[in-house]
Amino acid sequence: MEGSFSATPGPNLFAGSWPKGRRRRLWRMRSEGSWRLSRTSWPRPCPRHQEGPDSSGPGASIMKASTMKERLGMEATVLAIETAFPQISLALWASEKLLLPKTDLTTKRAASLHEALQELLETAGIRAQDLKHILIDQGPGSYTGLRVGLALAQTLEFTVGCEVKALYSTDLFATHFAEQVEPGETFAIALDARRRHWTLALYRVEDSGLKRLAEPRCLPLKEFEAALSDISLVAGPHSEVPGVSSPTLLPIPQAPELLDAFSLSRPVTRVQPIYLMPPV
Template identity: 30%
Template sequence: MPETRWTLAVDTSTVVCAALARDGDLVAEARLEDTRAHTEALAPMVQQLCAEAGIPVSGITEFVVGVGPGPFTGLRVGIVTAATLAALAGATPHGVCSLDVIARQAVRAGDAPEEFLSVIDARRKQVYWARHDATGTRLDGPHVTDPAELPDLPVTGPGATLTGRAGFGVEALSAAVMATDWADLPDAGLEPLYLRKPDATVPTSRKSTLLPTGLTPRRKSTSRPGRLKGEPA
């Protein structure tokens, strides 16, 4: 009898979300609407899903992770968590583009137009986006731009409201679709799709310890303080 296939899907490109499927059927899913709690929330969330399914974390056999595009810290937490759990299980983690997941959701909902854009909030008044056809196949992207620079196409996804257009279909990325449909999505590898430089950077120059021209360092005196009257030499 074939072994039961347990699939864990996690995505931290937006908020923290995860789902668990058994042989392609959704068993449990969880979501935390917080864009800054990835580190604290993901591991307990995975444990919660396994408890609901009645299996240990070691019972998971497949691991799927969204590689963005998304913020630096959030993506790292999701990818490292999935890769670590997969390594412990002796499995290979599978990376998928988070925008492809959104497009898949729109297709499954049955209202995807001939061409459309999947959109995620990139902060700094920008959006991540990709162009897809009616089957969810990615035709272009991913990109990060100002909303005004998007092609004139219907939009869907958690960043659709930032475009000033009426979005359709998908308002939040679903880890459940990742867990059940990941094999139908293109392999995106495990490199995070940051698309732009981080806010924090490492200094490229060292602080000089040289004195300005014409100045000399003060030497610390090594002589004893002056003696008080009557003090022996």
Template identity: 30%
Template structure:
């Protein structure tokens, strides 16, 4: 079986995952080019494996948290593909993929914080504990100014928000940090891994987006009539 993973919560990334666990991922970190890049990435990753969209058995898509426009591109693409092909579309929080990658290399009981850029001098954050080799949510997801994000002693911080605000999130260092230092963006192959496991366990996998705040662009409010 073959699954497609899509994440547009930050960078644009697409992965093709087979039943045997092998995967191929393509992506780019060019900002705000989600519409132009996503469809070609899907085409390219399938072509590289000699497959077409008709070979897909399911699609996993990152649900954020992330800004409105980029996240919407991935979710809409996944839903349209799923509807056209008649295959399931599973939603997985994008932070969970980052946390799962960190849990693979961190020790049992390690406190973990995932932070990604929310713009407006804010970050999206989710707190986890590493338990039995998995990342378990213990706080969030939420959006806040970096200085207002709850911190824990000895935690490991991963995600692109650390690069944007190193004066805040570079402050807590542990030996485990070195093993997770390169984790900056969600791997869509891990979205597939999580989706397949959660689906098998009967967990709900909604594709509703985690915007956590209203979009930047808002329709103008109605003008008040002046009294005659």
């Protein structure tokens, strides 16, 4: 199914050093149609975060330093980890600057994620022990990506004792879409969970800010359409949503948008991944 949250592999996926067992499983999944390998299933990541390694460049335009200081505190050092989507990313807020790594995160995900973290710490001139918070997207999202990101967050939590705060993937889309919504309006974020299931989360823009009305739910198609019967505003990463005439297409979030959604985060002692389609 086009537009699903399954990981988008790069070229030569089945060549090289992939274990034979994994290659067989992937080929079987493709032959059964349970995993689309198209690179066009997803819109491109949000262009606001494509440039600039620090807060002086366009890549940091998502949030002004004054806003971040107000939300996170003057001395806050926050690492944001986004691995729920095919394009993984990291961001670091330190010394009143937003830092983005130059490390290529499109290949060797686990190894490159640690390289990118080391690069960010060196650029900021700090140690891992100086991190105050870790923001992690716990899903709904892809199986492999979520586990890679959660492993990094939990390793840092256990080794340096920083606080881990979790966000839902829908929180990131909602934070982006809330800029287009009038106060008092309720809207939905919809994600294709495949096999005629959709993930749905409801939000409302209030005078005090964005509020999540309920946690994301994975619903069969008929229940999903019924839940949207009274909702006029629907957004997400898909140009077509069942029962919705004109959904708003949103870009795939990247790590800086976890900082944007900080107010929706919640402390967790052991983050559990939420897969787009729960195991059956």
